[in-house]
Amino acid sequence: xxxxxxxxxxxxxxxxxxxxxxxxxxxxxxxxxxxxxxxxxxxxxxxxxxxxxxxxxxxxxxxxxxxxxxxxxxxxxxxxxxxxxxxxxxxxxxxxxxxxxxxxxxxxxxxxxxxxxxxxxxxxxxxxxxxxxxxxxxxxxxxxxxxxxxxxxxxxxxxxxxxxxxxxxxxxxxxxxxxxxxxxxxxxxxxxxxxxxxxxxxxxxxxxxxxxxxxxxxxxxxxxxxxxxxxxxxxxxxxxxxxxxxxxxxxxxxxxxxxxxxxxxxxxxxxxxxxxxxxxxxxxxxxxxxxxxxxxxxxxxxxxxxxxxxxxxxxxxxxxxxxxxxxxxxxxxxxxxxxxxxxxxxxxxxxxxxxxxxxxxxxxxxxxxxxxxxxxxxxxxxxxxxxxxx
Numbered sequence: 001x002x003x004x005x006x007x008x009x010x011x012x013x014x015x016x017x018x019x020x021x022x023x024x025x026x027x028x029x030x031x032x033x034x035x036x037x038x039x040x041x042x043x044x045x046x047x048x049x050x051x052x053x054x055x056x057x058x059x060x061x062x063x064x065x066x067x068x069x070x071x072x073x074x075x076x077x078x079x080x081x082x083x084x085x086x087x088x089x090x091x092x093x094x095x096x097x098x099x100x101x102x103x104x105x106x107x108x109x110x111x112x113x114x115x116x117x118x119x120x121x122x123x124x125x126x127x128x129x130x131x132x133x134x135x136x137x138x139x140x141x142x143x144x145x146x147x148x149x150x151x152x153x154x155x156x157x158x159x160x161x162x163x164x165x166x167x168x169x170x171x172x173x174x175x176x177x178x179x180x181x182x183x184x185x186x187x188x189x190x191x192x193x194x195x196x197x198x199x200x201x202x203x204x205x206x207x208x209x210x211x212x213x214x215x216x217x218x219x220x221x222x223x224x225x226x227x228x229x230x231x232x233x234x235x236x237x238x239x240x241x242x243x244x245x246x247x248x249x250x251x252x253x254x255x256x257x258x259x260x261x262x263x264x265x266x267x268x269x270x271x272x273x274x275x276x277x278x279x280x281x282x283x284x285x286x287x288x289x290x291x292x293x294x295x296x297x298x299x300x301x302x303x304x305x306x307x308x309x310x311x312x313x314x315x316x317x318x319x320x321x322x323x324x325x326x327x328x329x330x331x332x333x334x335x336x337x338x339x340x341x342x343x344x345x346x347x348x349x350x351x352x353x354x355x356x357x358x359x360x361x362x363x364x365x366x367x368x369x370x371x372x373x374x375x376x377x378x379x380x381x382x383x384x385x386x387x388x389x390x
Contacts, residue, residue: 007108008109010045011109011112013037014113015113015116015117016037017034017038018117018119019116019120019123020034021120021144021151021156022120022123022124022127022144023146024146024151035092038092038096039092039096041096041099041100042096042099046099050103056102056326056372059323059369060098060101062320063094063097063098063320063323064098065319066312066316066319066320067091067094067095069315069316069319073279073280073282073283073312074282077281078281078282078283080282080285080287080288082284083288086357089357090356093362094362096362096366100366100369101365105370110370113370114166114367117163117166117367118166118187121160121164121190124160125160125186125187125190127144128144128190128193133145138195140195141194141195142193142194142195144156152358154194154196154198154353157190157191157194158198158199158202158346158349158358158360158361159360159363160191160199161202161349161364162342162363162364162367164188164203164207165203165207165210165341166338167184167187168211169210169338170183170184188203198351198353201348202344202346206341206342206344206345209341210337210338210341213340261296265290265296265299265301265303266301268290268295268301269286269306269307270310271293271294272285272289272310273306273313276313277309277313277314278313279312279313280309280310280311280312280316281310282311283312284311285310286301286307287299302352302354303352304350304353304355304356305317305321307354307356308321311356324347324350324361324365325347327342327365327368328340330372331343331368336371336372339371339372342364342368343365343368346360346364346365
């Protein structure tokens, strides 16, 4: 008699957290609502001894050193007003990142997590379609709300990147069957309706990585024809979309006020970093010091790497910055196309968002580490639930 695969309760708990966006009472920050479930998962994993720090030990050591430095920085360098909540979120994110990345997942457990991630994206897009809630200052951008709190559309779009990549991977391996294309278009529609250009560009890059990687050994004639058909599909898809959606992705609109503000915030973060390049100015330095150094609006820098430099200096960049880049280089080394696509898309999106304080950055990198630890360069089709042949 064939044994039924048993999924641990902590794996189910972690998977449920993907649906937390639908009931997020914290609004723009999307990490606090997931913290309770993440803490339960982490404590359970530690108690049951299901973590293994031997894989990628250098990454875990760098993360722990960075965590120690964050605590030291908060105590001795700066304690700005309103920083404690962000400090707490950050500590939780790094700890869960370490524990999840070292967790001993079985292939079917990881497949379950990825499926729940994808399914959650369908519910998010459905909620967007039902609520039809747009931003007051930008009526062409849509998001979701709960208990009177609206979600940051950029963070919402970033949470749809991995489901889109996984579904596109299915499309690629199944040679773009209608059913797979339909499910691929759902998270893509969500990204387009949020109007997040960073998430859209990141997703396009990831899909092209998978497309070219999976077709590199196929016949040249088939490869050329497939690329022509793919380009025609993309062009026709954009042409037939309503103007209120495509206006955000028009080349002329890349010079709008949003991008000029982002450049202003980036230059401000660099100025803050240069005042203390080694140690940084402490957690949340942009909100505390930004206006003093030339920011037009009191916001985060909208760039994860500049946030690291301004808050934690070169010490932070060498520790956590290196840890966040490792999934990309390891995926490249192991020729894991889906890991490469997820890590590069996440890093690209993080270049345009204050991602250190949003869960999508940590969540996606955790998944890549879990994939790599299972050596998915040989069994990735089994993990994501693909049953066909290339």
